[in-house]
Amino acid sequence: MKHFISSFILLVALNSGFSQGIGNIRGTIIDSLTMQPIENAEILIPKVGKATISDANGFFEVKNIASGYYKVVIKHLSYRSKEKNVELKDGQSLNLTILISPDIKSLNEFIITQNSEREYLISKLPYIQTTMVQSQIKTSSAGGIGDFLRSSGNISGIRKGGSGIDPVVRGFKFSQLNVITDNGQKIEGGCPNRMDPAVSHLDLEDIKRIDIYKGPYALRYGPNFGGTLNLITLSRKTYDNFTINLDALMGFQGNWNGIKEKLSVSGGNRVFFFGLSGNYKDYGNYKDGSGNEVNASYTKYNYGGYVGMKVHKNHTISFKYDESKGRNVDFPALPMDERKDDTRLMSLDYKGTFDNELLDFITFKVYDSDVKHQMDNKERPVSDTVVAVSDISANNKGLRVETGINLNNAILYVGADYENITKDGERIKSMMLQPGLPVKKEKLWNNALIRNTGIFAQYSATLVSWDIVAAARVDYNNGTSDEIVISTPMQGEIYRYSTDSISSGFINFSFNAGATKHLNDKFAISLSLGSGTRSPDMIERFIILLPVGYDKFDYLGNPKLKPETNNQVDLTFKFTDERFGLMQVNGFYSFLNNYITGKRLPPSVQKPLTKGVLGVKQFYNAGNARMRGFEFVYASPSRYRLGVSFIAAFTYGTIDKSSRYITNDQGQVTGDEEIVNDALAEIPPFEATAKLKYQFFDGKFVPAVEVRMVAAQNHISQSQYEMASPGFVTAKFYFNYYFNKHFSVTGGVNNFFNNTYFEHLNRNIIGEQYELYEPGRSFWINLYFKI
Amino acid sequence: MKNVIFFVVIALAISSCNKDDTEVDVTYRVSKAYSTTTVSYTNDEGIMSTDTVHFDSGEDIWSYSFNGEKGEIVYVSAIYADSASSVTVEVLLDGKIYKSGMSNNEPGKYVIVSGIIPY
Numbered sequence: 039m040k041h042f043i044s045s046f047i048l049l050v051a052l053n054s055g056f057s058q059g060i061g062n063i064r065g066t067i068i069d070s071l072t073m074q075p076i077e078n079a080e081i082l083i084p085k086v087g088k089a090t091i092s093d094a095n096g097f098f099e100v101k102n103i104a105s106g107y108y109k110v111v112i113k114h115l116s117y118r119s120k121e122k123n124v125e126l127k128d129g130q131s132l133n134l135t136i137l138i139s140p141d142i143k144s145l146n147e148f149i150i151t152q153n154s155e156r157e158y159l160i161s162k163l164p165y166i167q168t169t170m171v172q173s174q175i176k177t178s179s180a181g182g183i184g185d186f187l188r189s190s191g192n193i194s195g196i197r198k199g200g201s202g203i204d205p206v207v208r209g210f211k212f213s214q215l216n217v218i219t220d221n222g223q224k225i226e227g228g229c230p231n232r233m234d235p236a237v238s239h240l241d242l243e244d245i246k247r248i249d250i251y252k253g254p255y256a257l258r259y260g261p262n263f264g265g266t267l268n269l270i271t272l273s274r275k276t277y278d279n280f281t282i283n284l285d286a287l288m289g290f291q292g293n294w295n296g297i298k299e300k301l302s303v304s305g306g307n308r309v310f311f312f313g314l315s316g317n318y319k320d321y322g323n324y325k326d327g328s329g330n331e332v333n334a335s336y337t338k339y340n341y342g343g344y345v346g347m348k349v350h351k352n353h354t355i356s357f358k359y360d361e362s363k364g365r366n367v368d369f370p371a372l373p374m375d376e377r378k379d380d381t382r383l384m385s386l387d388y389k390g391t392f393d394n395e396l397l398d399f400i401t402f403k404v405y406d407s408d409v410k411h412q413m414d415n416k417e418r419p420v421s422d423t424v425v426a427v428s429d430i431s432a433n434n435k436g437l438r439v440e441t442g443i444n445l446n447n448a449i450l451y452v453g454a455d456y457e458n459i460t461k462d463g464e465r466i467k468s469m470m471l472q473p474g475l476p477v478k479k480e481k482l483w484n485n486a487l488i489r490n491t492g493i494f495a496q497y498s499a500t501l502v503s504w505d506i507v508a509a510a511r512v513d514y515n516n517g518t519s520d521e522i523v524i525s526t527p528m529q530g531e532i533y534r535y536s537t538d539s540i541s542s543g544f545i546n547f548s549f550n551a552g553a554t555k556h557l558n559d560k561f562a563i564s565l566s567l568g569s570g571t572r573s574p575d576m577i578e579r580f581i582i583l584l585p586v587g588y589d590k591f592d593y594l595g596n597p598k599l600k601p602e603t604n605n606q607v608d609l610t611f612k613f614t615d616e617r618f619g620l621m622q623v624n625g626f627y628s629f630l631n632n633y634i635t636g637k638r639l640p641p642s643v644q645k646p647l648t649k650g651v652l653g654v655k656q657f658y659n660a661g662n663a664r665m666r667g668f669e670f671v672y673a674s675p676s677r678y679r680l681g682v683s684f685i686a687a688f689t690y691g692t693i694d695k696s697s698r699y700i701t702n703d704q705g706q707v708t709g710d711e712e713i714v715n716d717a718l719a720e721i722p723p724f725e726a727t728a729k730l731k732y733q734f735f736d737g738k739f740v741p742a743v744e745v746r747m748v749a750a751q752n753h754i755s756q757s758q759y760e761m762a763s764p765g766f767v768t769a770k771f772y773f774n775y776y777f778n779k780h781f782s783v784t785g786g787v788n789n790f791f792n793n794t795y796f797e798h799l800n801r802n803i804i805g806e807q808y809e810l811y812e813p814g815r816s817f818w819i820n821l822y823f824k825i
Numbered sequence: 826m827k828n829v830i831f832f833v834v835i836a837l838a839i840s841s842c843n844k845d846d847t848e849v850d851v852t853y854r855v856s857k858a859y860s861t862t863t864v865s866y867t868n869d870e871g872i873m874s875t876d877t878v879h880f881d882s883g884e885d886i887w888s889y890s891f892n893g894e895k896g897e898i899v900y901v902s903a904i905y906a907d908s909a910s911s912v913t914v915e916v917l918l919d920g921k922i923y924k925s926g927m928s929n930n931e932p933g934k935y936v937i938v939s940g941i942i943p944y
Contacts, residue, residue: 366944377896414896416941416944417944421940421941422939422940425941468898470937470940471937471939473865473902473935473937474865474873474902475865475867475873475900475939
């Protein structure tokens with residue numbers, strides 16, 4: 039590691055030493071029709087191989103360019119490309135205002151974009167980065183972020199109820215994914231059954247953008263094993279004159295009899311900016327394609343705001359606060375329902391950019407995420423005999439600091455982050471049929487604590503036809519808990535981890551390097567190699583007997599677990615052409631070491647505490663596992679009124695050795711057998727999605743049709759007793775109508791043919807033999823108001 | 826346009842003020858007993874209470890009422906020692922029988938009626 043840091047320092051010194059006669063090119067990209075700034079325009083300076091992307095104010099800046107004559111190229115999927123010739127003099131900061139024209143008149147923020155394929159044009163990374171934007175959210179009927187993410191290629195979700203869908207990226211899930219908000223804030227869900235994954239604590243309507251990094255590569259944002267999801271909610275937009283905007287949404291979802299509402303006010307001036315917003319969602323049960331009602335109702339609402347200030351020209355401080363509530367959220371595939379969730383999120387952010395040859399920016403964030411989660415089985419038949427109520431408090435507080443250092447044709451990101459996770463909770467059981475209503479308390483966590491401190495560096499360079507990225511990260515992770523003791527009145531103490539033996543600490547190294555070679559202005563090929571290590575999470579280390587896995591076992595944490603490592607390679611071909619569109623093919627291979635999964639404990643060691651489960655499993659490091667797959671994307675250019683896109687994705691996962699329990703005729707577990715090359719559980723099958731849209735009335739009315747084909751999944755885990763799932767085809771229709779700048783409508787029909795189907799990752803209904811089916815045909819409409 | 830926005834704001838405000846009535850009238854009723862009976866029940870604070878009730882005839886009724894909330898545990902039990910006695914135990918929600926239990930000539934046996942106030 040010392041050599042690595044020394045190399046970076048040397049690079050900084052060398053680069054800064056040779057910088058002479060340089061200047062900067064900056065400016066603002068403006069829509070020629072609306073005169074509004076354009077975000078995410080790509081600005082290229084081919085002569086020096088530099089590029090950047092305009093921010094929310096349309097602003098861009100390319101620093102440290104030698105004086106001379108340059109051609110500046112501006113590209114954006116929804117606009118006609120433009121070139122501008124400029125002369126940059128020694129020491130000059132050239133300020134440009136560049137107007138570009140929409141490909142079709144009246145393009146606006148409500149229009150259907152090219153969806154998730156769009157990012158491939160602007161991403162210069164040698165691995166897959168996908169960006170999902172607000173206009174996609176507006177043309178989606180998804181109730182939550184997990185549901186919405188399923189519309190992206192090779193992202194699936196584990197459905198346990200109507201909401202709280204847990205994202206799965208290329209088969210990686212739970213703590214194998216690093217989910218952050220606004221570049222660094224983390225949220226620790228309270229529920230051991232993952233009713234409330236991190237994505238469930240934010241309202242989809244508050245999301246401005248989601249950046250998805252696939253693979254163990256985006257080390258700037260925290261320890262990373264299988265991928266990173268960065269949910270952007272914060273806007274630092276300032277205004278030339280004092281402005282107040284009001285946005286409102288009223289939406290209705292037919293099948294669920296669900297309503298959603300949003301009201302937000304934002305504004306500011308050159309110095310000050312603010313925003314206030316509130317969301318309300320009330321969804322009932324839905325019916326599947328056969329007309330069977332699924333208990334999936336929920337009520338969620340949140341309110342919050344942010345306030346910020348440009349304390350100096352390029353220095354911004356902002357504070358954000360949000361409270362979200364969940365009430366009576368049904369999870370038919372889990373032993374309990376969420377009765378109450380109270381979440382409070384706070385963050386303080388600083389961002390400074392510098393007119394400095396060396397220093398590009400500094401960001402600082404400090405945050406606090408607090409979750410109070412209550413769940414119970416009161417609406418389950420078993421509550422006639424035992425009522426169980428679990429109260430859990432989970433807190434994640436931390437900070438992140440990062441600086442960008444300009445090098446010749448390169449930037450070096452260096453920073454550090456820290457998080458402190460605490461979790462505590464118990465399950466209270468009331469014995470309803472026993473005299474005196476005896477109450478039993480069982481700890482789920484016992485003041486569990488995990489701390490992670492990391493330092494990271496990423497070097498990104500552009501050299502003529504090469505884009506190069508190298509990154510490294512070191513984490514120190516330690517965890518502890520009060521002692522874990524399990525005892526029964528009959529057997530006395532049967533299991534104990536004392537405080538001395540429960541603590542663990544790890545130093546994890548993660549690193550990657552990759553490059554993109556631009557063969558010409560149409561073809562590029564990328565190769566990325568990375569190794570990401572993550573420490574075991576709260577559940578894996580400290581959970582005390584709850585069915586948290588895929589199978590029907592109580593799980594016991596293991597404080598002695600070792601971290602697991604993902605060694606991955608990604609190979610990507612990109613082709614972009616203004617007439618043909620863009621096409622990308624990616625293949626990946628992951629070799630996972632110390633893979634964490636569950637192993638059955640004999641009943642003589644530990645009996646389960648949950649009624650109806652088969653036994654107890656404890657987390658352990660199972661050795662090596664492998665995942666491989668591919669993604670294919672094609673999208674036609676947005677210059678044409680007719681738009682076509684196609685996505686196909688596949689992942690295949692195996693574990694070298696695993697064990698399977700053996701049962702006798704009475705269903706009792708009698709032993710174990712070893713399985714070689716067993717399938718990894720909960721890996722989504724092959725799927726492909728084709729979209730067709732047409733832009734009428736200069737893009738004001740855009741209807742679209744989407745057909746999704748999912749193959750059967752027959753490669754299933756024997757050790758987890760996973761069930762195969764059949765393939766299916768679904769179709770949906772949706773539209774976007776832009777009336778004027780004050781009013782627009784989106785709507786559509788999901789599952790148009792009212793098929794009865796379930797996704798492979800949907801969990802089983804508790805107490806039933808069948809899966810949790812997806813909703814049948816559902817009409818939806820969203821009305822957007824803006825002043 | 827401003828009128829439309831005003832309407833939307835008002836509609837959102839009104840809809841956000843709508844609140845389900847979560848309170849339910851709960852009554853525990855013990856009857857048809859002919860001797861001293863011990864009644865245990867969760868009171869309005871959710872705490873277990875015990876009353877020793879002297880029933881003189883089958884016409885006597887012991888009852889306890891409170892305002893409960895949906896999702897709350899309701900529990901009442903009765904036990905008697907006289908082999909010639911009996912008891913009927915009922916839980917009523919908003920005046921309607923929700924659950925009930927009874928015993929005849931079974932001294933020393935608990936009659937337990939419990940459940941969750943439905944959501």
